[in-house]
Amino acid sequence: MRAAVLHGFGDLRVDEVPDPQVGPDDVLIDVTRVQPSVTECMLVAGARIALHRRLAEALAAGPVRFGGHEFCGVVGAVGDRVRRYRPGDRVTAVETLTCGHCVACRHDRSDACVRPEFVGFTRPGALAERVVVPERAVVPVPAGVSATAAAAVQPLAGALHAHALASVAPGETVLVLGAGVMGLLAVQVARRGNAGLVAVSGRNPAKLALARRFGADLVVDATGTGADGTDPVLAAILDATGGVGADVVIETAGGSPRLGLSGVATLDLAARCARRGGRVVGVSVPPEDVPVPLGLFRERAVSLLHPRSGAGGYSPSGSVFAHALRLVARADVDVESLVTHHLTGVESIVEAVRITSDKAAHGAINPAQVRVGVDWGRS
Ligand SMILES: [Zn+2]
Missing domain, CATH: 3.90.180.10 (Medium-chain alcohol dehydrogenases, catalytic domain)
Structure with missing residues (x-):
């Protein structure tokens, strides 16, 4: 063969x-x-x-x-x-x-x-x-x-793991950094899960339009800077949360700039967008020797979490893959448009x-x- x-x-x-x-x-x-x-x-x-x-x-x-x-x-x-x-x-x-x-x-x-x-x-x-x-x-x-x-469906299983790992409680604010395939799946999972306000940032207008169609409440264009020189995503999430920040930030935009990704800048941004005591789930795949702004995470008591891969298992009678396939079969999550x-x-x-x-x-x-x-x- x-x-x-x-x-x-x-x-x-x-x-x-x-x-x-x-x-x-x-x-x-x-x-x-x-x-x-x-x-x-x-x-x-x-x-x-x-x-x-x-x-x-x-x-x-x-x-x-x-x-x-x-x-x-x-x-x-x-x-x-x-x-x-x-x-x-x-x-x-x-x-x-x-x-x-x-x-x-x-x-x-x-x-x-x-x-x-x-x-x-x-x-x-x-x-x-x-x-x-x-x-x-x-x-x-x-x-x-x-x-x-x-x-x-495998990336959808990854988005489900990220959501489960963050233990999103009813009404919590979820900010998704990046509107690529992982970001757009994370938006849909958050919308179908416990999240209250679902926010997403990205640079591509067509992808941001898809995020809006998938139910994001707040869609932020990440290009340029905010009115007072601050990051537009940080400014938008602080504005939407009364200055507190997001309970959960799902970071999907980082990775090698050679692949059109945002390097490590979005990890730093994630730590700033999370509320004190909030959680950041790192979905993107950084190089092994990447510097992490640990001081910022520590100072703000923000947890940095990484989802496992694979079917995993939260139930002895069902796998995450099977759950992901059911979500697609019921049209709860749209994978095909991606x-x-x-x-x-x-x-x-x-x-x-x-x-x-x-x-x-x-x-x-x-x-x-x-x-x-x-x-x-x-x-
Ligand atoms: Zn073993």
């Missing part, structure tokens, strides 16, 4: 690779749609973010299969011991696979697993025609969810990475999606 192979930083190709083998507990999925994540694009470019060192070590030994944890597909085959899925089922999968055997896993705290695997990184992922994952990682896609939406770029054929993975690596330059909101197989209908 054909799959994405990283030959060196900045050199991703689509090569012929061996077909994946299906073990007794595995599910083989024919990929319908896949999108490179922004984090994957940063790693391809050689950015020094988490996992960079491991990737550099692997590349020193030769080309590596790389990427593909945001996808959906149709079950093509199942292992002997698989009972819950059969060929033809529409599915997606969680990206973080816990080991199931370590002390944390044995004590029902798999979020602290010491040996997690990551689809598309420590094991081959779905930037390919086919992918194999263990049955426990598979998540069924409910009726009414398009392939476009199903392939884009998908601006659709490409066709496994060969176009390289082009999708190129677009996603600089979404601002291409007018993209969500990562560019690649149609690998035939899309399913809606029912």
Whole structure:
């Protein structure tokens, strides 16, 4: 089959690779749609973010299969011991696979697993025609969810984790910094969750218009400065809260300026926009050696939180992925409007990475999606 192979930083190709083998507990999925994540694009470019060192070590030994944890597909085959899925089922999968055997896993705290695997990184992922994952990682896609939406549900799970981590209480003010895909998902989750006033800042008029459509009460153009030279976002949130600041700030705009992101300035801004004793959830992925304005956080007693990834779990009977898919199926959250770029054929993975690596330059909101197989209908 054909799959994405990283030959060196900045050199991703689509090569012929061996077909994946299906073990007794595995599910083989024919990929319908896949999108490179922004984090994957940063790693391809050689950015020094988490996992960079491991990737550099692997590349020193030769080309590596790389990427593909945001996808959906149709079950093509199942292992002997698989009972819950059969060929033809529409599915997606969680990206973080816990080991199931370590002390944390044995004590029902798999979020602290010491040996997690990551689809598309420590094991081959779905930037390919086919992918194999263990049955426990598979998540069924409910009726009414398009392939476009199903392939884009992993970032929504991330937005749900951020909201849960902030423990947004009824009526609290939530400010979202950044109106990219994570910001626009955070706005929708806050609106459907406990938040009172939902505010969002951004620089792109079309994205800010979407934020307004998604129910944001206060939409702030982050360009320029306020009347007295202050930051326009800080001025707007102080004005809206009687000078107090936001209870919760969800920071989604930071990251490498090379990818059209705001560096670390928005983390500093987040600390200033939060009320005393407020919470900042850092969703963006900063470089490992980034300076953090800890003095400002300490002085204002603002907590800095980081959401975990993966399906996680807050309920023993349901996963965050399944919840995210239900929100999409019920049209509570609109994921599809965020998908601006659709490409066709496994060969176009390289082009999708190129677009996603600089979404601002291409007018993209969500990562560019690649149609690998035939899309399913809606029912
Ligand atoms: Zn474990």
